[in-house]
Amino acid sequence: MENSEEKKIEQKVMTEIKSGRVKLRSKFVFLAEKLGIGSAFVLSALFAVLFLALTFFYLKSSDNLRYLSFGSRGFFAFLESFPYFLVVVFIVLIILTGLILKKSGFAYQKPFGRLALVLAGFIIVFGGLLTWAGIGERIERHSLERRPIGNFFRPFLQQGFGERNNGFAGRVIKVEEENILLQAPWGEVKVNLSKLEKLLVEEIKVDDFVLMVGEKNGDSFEAHFLRVITGKEPPLMRHGIEQRFPLPPAPNGENFEPCPNCFPPRQGTGTCPGGCQ
Amino acid sequence: MTEDIAKLSDEEIVEIVREKDQEFYSEIIRRFEVKLARYVRRFVSDSDETQDVLQEVFIKAFRNLNSFDLKRKFSSWIYRIAHNEALNHLKKHNGRIVSLNEQEYKIIDEKLDLKKEMETEADHGQIKGALARLKEKYREPLILYFFEDKSYEEIGDILHLPTSTAGTLIARGKKQLKEILEKKYGKQ
Numbered sequence: 001m002e003n004s005e006e007k008k009i010e011q012k013v014m015t016e017i018k019s020g021r022v023k024l025r026s027k028f029v030f031l032a033e034k035l036g037i038g039s040a041f042v043l044s045a046l047f048a049v050l051f052l053a054l055t056f057f058y059l060k061s062s063d064n065l066r067y068l069s070f071g072s073r074g075f076f077a078f079l080e081s082f083p084y085f086l087v088v089v090f091i092v093l094i095i096l097t098g099l100i101l102k103k104s105g106f107a108y109q110k111p112f113g114r115l116a117l118v119l120a121g122f123i124i125v126f127g128g129l130l131t132w133a134g135i136g137e138r139i140e141r142h143s144l145e146r147r148p149i150g151n152f153f154r155p156f157l158q159q160g161f162g163e164r165n166n167g168f169a170g171r172v173i174k175v176e177e178e179n180i181l182l183q184a185p186w187g188e189v190k191v192n193l194s195k196l197e198k199l200l201v202e203e204i205k206v207d208d209f210v211l212m213v214g215e216k217n218g219d220s221f222e223a224h225f226l227r228v229i230t231g232k233e234p235p236l237m238r239h240g241i242e243q244r245f246p247l248p249p250a251p252n253g254e255n256f257e258p259c260p261n262c263f264p265p266r267q268g269t270g271t272c273p274g275g276c277q
Numbered sequence: 278m279t280e281d282i283a284k285l286s287d288e289e290i291v292e293i294v295r296e297k298d299q300e301f302y303s304e305i306i307r308r309f310e311v312k313l314a315r316y317v318r319r320f321v322s323d324s325d326e327t328q329d330v331l332q333e334v335f336i337k338a339f340r341n342l343n344s345f346d347l348k349r350k351f352s353s354w355i356y357r358i359a360h361n362e363a364l365n366h367l368k369k370h371n372g373r374i375v376s377l378n379e380q381e382y383k384i385i386d387e388k389l390d391l392k393k394e395m396e397t398e399a400d401h402g403q404i405k406g407a408l409a410r411l412k413e414k415y416r417e418p419l420i421l422y423f424f425e426d427k428s429y430e431e432i433g434d435i436l437h438l439p440t441s442t443a444g445t446l447i448a449r450g451k452k453q454l455k456e457i458l459e460k461k462y463g464k465q
Contacts, residue, residue, distance in 0.1 A: 008328070009306065009310055009328060009331055009332055009335065010303055010306045010307065010310065012332055013302075013303075013306055013332060013335045013336060013339070014300075014302065014303050014306070016336060017299055017302060017339060018299075018300075022336050022339060022340060023340070024295065024299070024339065024340065024342055024343055025340050025341060025343060025344070026343065027343045029343075030341075030343055030344040105437050108433075108437040108438065108439070109433065109439050109440065110439060111439045111441070111442065
């Protein structure tokens with residue numbers, strides 16, 4: 001480069017600096033930027049953990065995975081009740097966390113693939129721990145009690161309570177010749193049993209809790225396969241039902257509802273008369 | 278005073294500019310102007326535009342001087358600013374330019390270890406074309422490696438890549454560049 005050109009740039013830049021038009025940005029601006037990016041990263045990672053825990057909670061406490069016990073016949077019911085909203089939000093948060101990590105340049109010297117693996121591992125482990133600690137139950141309770149935090153999560157926890165076309169779970173409130181009347185999360189549903197191909201229990205009684213796959217037919221539901229859920233099976237699949245209708249004690253005298261006042265949740269009686277032991 | 282300044286490292290001068298005397302920034306400009314101009318010219322062919330980009334680089338570097346970590350290498354930091362500015366300029370002008378001079382064509386010939394017949398037949402336009410045909414992710418580290426004599430670590434710092442990734446990209450870039458050139462010469 002020509003000397004005159006060198007001088008030109010040096011002069012131009014130094015003139016701008018001396019005139020005060022170009023100033024050093026304060027250290028605190030950069031500190032605030034770093035803190036902001038750091039906070040955004042931590043928040044998005046924590047929310048990813050929380051949403052993973054809520055997804056796990058939904059899967060273990062709802063009827064969703066149960067439909068797979070019907071084999072391929074339960075596949076559409078499984079798809080219909082899958083927590084897409086929770087999973088999509090979780091994936092978006094994971095991507096956001098990764099993007100913040102990549103764009104911030106905090107850790108560019110480490111291979112991104114390895115960092116992503118560590119991040120995914122952290123989120124899965126902590127998501128699992130929070131699920132184990134019963135955070136899902138707590139958030140759901142807050143949501144039902146319309147507390148501020150619960151209100152935020154309410155839209156995410158509402159999924160699965162809507163009307164279904166391929167399969168649902170509910171409590172039997174009336175038994176007729178070819179029909180049964182069920183209490184489902186969205187209301188009472190008449191279920192036609194005439195096309196029932198396989199009944200996994202001999203008899204359906206009032207207050208039984210049943211899970212079925214089939215198809216919606218007008219106002220009623222035609223059940224093709226049906227199972228009665230017994231007290232021996234995990235009670236968690238009552239999620240969504242138990243929140244709306246208090247369940248009667250199981251036939252053997254035990255009530256499998258999680259004690260609402262205990263944390264982490266334990267199986268106790270519905271009102272916890274004996275405390276949380 | 279000039280002699281004293283010359284003894285100071287880039288990082289020491291930056292510290293003085295930040296804490297004591299902003300006039301010392303002219304020394305930074307003097308030290309990096311030629312190097313950065315040469316680097317920016319790889320992306321920006323027009324001389325006036327190069328000057329504009331360079332001026333923007335020095336102004337941006339000054340404004341953000343407080344964000345520079347004194348434990349790191351200043352040259353890598355300012356090269357990164359130049360790199361980003363040059364790429365922004367390219368995006369604005371939708372260009373994909375690789376400008377090389379006579380001496381630099383020789384450097385490529387030497388560093389790629391092209392076959393004898395290829396060296397003699399080597400057409401500078403073809404080397405330039407081959408470099409331009411490389412993917413950006415290979416071209417950028419290769420330019421820093423070939424013409425700026427940067428180490429893998431410095432290239433990693435400038436491009437925000439792990440050092441090992443910078444090494445891998447350079448090795449693959451060299452291989453691809455050689456293949457492109459050999460293919461071209463082979464057909465002639």
